[in-house]
Amino acid sequence: MKADSTPCAFPASKRESGDERRIAVASAARQIIVEKGLEGLRTRDIAARVGINIATLHYHVPTKEALVALVAESIRHDFRTQAMRHPRVGKTGLEQLHMEFDDFRETTREMPELIIILTELVERARRDATVAEIVLPMHRFWRGQFVDIFRLGVADGSFRPDLDPEAGAMIATGALSDCWRRPDTSPSMIEQALAELERAFIRKS
Incomplete structure (x- = not known):
């Protein structure tokens, strides 16, 4: 069974809109890392892909470290999902x-x-x-x-x-x-x- 290509940072079936936004941010960040590498990761590109402004993005991930942590958590979730199967x-x-x-x-x-x-x-x-x-x-x-x-x-x-x-x-x-x-x-x-x-x-x- 193939894991969902869209990362999910939270395993709950029902999520608040803030959680959904963080999932979208993690997904966009992952796509950019694949395309451009970590050096090419820019907050303005993430915001554009998610369809939000920079201020909203910074509300969810205020620092580059928080963004990396969010990406890492989405990867951990993918591996946990795989292991549970x-x-x-x-x-x-x-x-x-x-x-x-x-x-x-x-x-x-x-x-x-x-x-x-x-x-x-x-x-x-x-x-x-x-x-x-x-x-x-x-x-x-x-x-x-x-x-x-x-x-x-x-x-x-x-x-x-x-x-x-x-x-x-x-x-x-x-x-x-x-x-x-x-x-x-x-x-x-x-x-x-x-x-x-x-x-x-x-x-x-």
């Missing part, structure tokens, strides 16, 4: 790893704009401490999910008993992030990378 409860470590890989495939195939936006945000975070405070917790959470998967897999026998969950998570997220950052990575190369990752972690019979 594929519950992990009761799954083995290996099954959960397969589900993470399936989510990765789905994102690269059906939500490529998320990859572009995340790459832009991560690159900016390297030189902007304010953006780093917003973006890096998302990456730490993602890595933490892999840590939990590897701990579970070691305990249930899915993975090598000598596997270090923290190191394994760093390897997995690093490899997947590299696939994201390389626009020339083909689907077949992604499949090869995922297969190699699995072989590195699973317990040999």
Whole structure:
């Protein structure tokens, strides 16, 4: 199932008009980041796409940092929605790893704009401490999910008993992030990378 391409920063089914406006602002900002990069993000362009004036835009996102935070929250919501479609409860470590890989495939195939936006945000975070405070917790959470998967897999026998969950998570997220950052990575190369990752972690019979 393909995630809605329009970001939703709030999961409630009934929203106030202010929430709808913030969703529209996040959507416009994401479109501009995809088209022009984070450096090309201008408040006047966002306001024009949403159909509001600058004063109204600043009411909802008074600073550039608030705008980046809103975009990041919309991305988190997209990933939460994706995860909720594929519950992990009761799954083995290996099954959960397969589900993470399936989510990765789905994102690269059906939500490529998320990859572009995340790459832009991560690159900016390297030189902007304010953006780093917003973006890096998302990456730490993602890595933490892999840590939990590897701990579970070691305990249930899915993975090598000598596997270090923290190191394994760093390897997995690093490899997947590299696939994201390389626009020339083909689907077949992604499949090869995922297969190699699995072989590195699973317990040999």
